[in-house]
Amino acid sequence: MTSPIKTKPASLYTADYYLWLKETVAQLKAGDFDNLDVENLIEEIESLGRSEKQAIASYLMRLCEHLLKTKYWDTEREYCLRGWQREVMNFRLHIQEILEASPSLTSFVQEIFIKQYCNGRKLFLSASGVNPHLIPEAPEFSLEQALDQNWLPWQSDANCEGSVS
Template sequence: MEPQVKAKPTSLYNADYQLWLEHTAAQLKARDFGNLDLENLIEEIESLGRSEKHAISSYLMRLCEHLLKIKYWKAERAMCLRGWKREVINFRLQIQEELETSPSLKSFLQDVFTKQYKNGRKLFLNASELDARLIPEEPDFTLEQALDEDWLPWQPDSSL
C-alpha cells in the first residue's frame, strides 16, 4: 500500500487573483473577518506600500536624470531640450500624484533623494558618455528645486 500524500488545496489567491480580490473585498464589506485569507491579505497590503515607494523613487531617479541632461549635456541640448523639459514635467506630475494620494511619502522622498540622484546620474552618464568627473557626485540642487514646477537647472540666455 502506497502512502497517501494530501496535496495542499490551491487557494483562490493562487488560482484566480482577481476573483480573490473581489471575494476578499466582499468579505471585508460584510465584516466576515473570521473567514479572511489573512496571510495573503497582509502580504498584499505590505506589497502596496512597497509598490508606491518603488514608483515614486523611480520617478525621482528619472527626474534627476533629466535635470542633469538639461544642465550638463550641452552637445544635445539644442535638439533635445524640449523633450527633456516635457519629461521633467511628466516626472514631477507623477510624483505630485503619488504625494497627493500618500502625503507621508514626502519624507520618504527626502530620505532617498541622494540615492536616486546618484542613480539618475549613472543613467545620465551612460546616455551622455560625458566624463564623470564633470558631474557632481552629490546633488547640486535640492529636492525642493527638483519638484518646483518653475525651476530648471539651466535656462536659455534670454539676452540673445
Template sequence: MQSEVNLKSASLYDTDYQLWLEQTVAQLREKDFNNLDLENLIEEIESLGKSDRRAISSYLLRLCEHLLKLKYWESERERCFRGWILEINNFRSEIELILKDSPSLQPFLSETFLSSYQKARKNLLRAIELPAFIPQEPEFTLEQALDEDWLPWQPK
C-alpha cells in the same frame, strides 16, 4: 470548516487573483472577517506600500536624470529640450500625485534624494560617454527638483 475556507481562498489567490480580490472585497464589505484569507491579504497590503515607495524612487531617479541632461548634455540639448521638459513635468506630476495620496512618504522622498541623484548621475555619464564632470553632490535641492517653475538651465 474555517480551515477549508482558508485553504480554498489561498488556492483561489494562486489560481485566480482577480476573483480572489473580488471575493476578499465582498467579505470585507460584509464584515465576514472569519473567512478572510488573512495571510495573503496582509501580504497584498504590505506590497501596496512597497509599490508606492518603488514608484516614487523611480520617478525621482528619472526626474534627476532629466534635470542633469538638461544642464549637462549640451550636444543633445537643443534637439531634445522640449521632450526633456515634458518628461520633467510628468515626473514631477507623478511624484506630486503619490505624495497627495500618501503625504507620509515625504520623508522617504527626502531620504532617497541623494541616492537617486547619484544613480541618475551614473546613468547619464554612461549615456554621454564623457569624463565625470557632473558633480557627485547635487547642485540643486529636492525642493528645486520638484518646483514646477525651476529648471537647471534655461534657453536664451
C-alpha cells in the same frame, strides 16, 4: 487575547488573483472575517506601501537624470530639450500626485533624494557618454528645486519660465 490568524488555502489567490480580490472585498464588506485569507491580505496591503515607495523612488531618479540632461548634455540640448522638459514635468507630476495621496511619504522622498540623484547620475552618464568628472557626485540643486514646476538647472531664474508647450 488575540485570535489566531486563519490561513485560507492559497489556491484561489494563486489560481485567480482578480477573483481572490473580488471575494476578499466582498467578505470585508459583509463582515465575513472568519473566512478571510488573512495571510495573503496582509501581504497584499504591505506590498501596496512598497509599491508606492518604489514608484516615487523611480520617478525621483528619472527626474534627476533628466535635470542632468538639461544642464550638462550640451551636444543634444538643441534637439532634445523639449522632450527632456516634458519628461521633467511628467516625473514632477507623478511625484506630486503620490505625495498628495500619501503625504507621509514626504520624509521618505527627503531620505532618498541623494541616493536617487546618484542613480540618476549613473543613468545620465551611461546615456550621454559625458566625462564623469564633469558631473558632480552630489546634487547642485535641492529637492525643492528638483520638484519646483518652474525650475530648470541649465537656465538662469530670469530665463526660466518653466513652460513646456
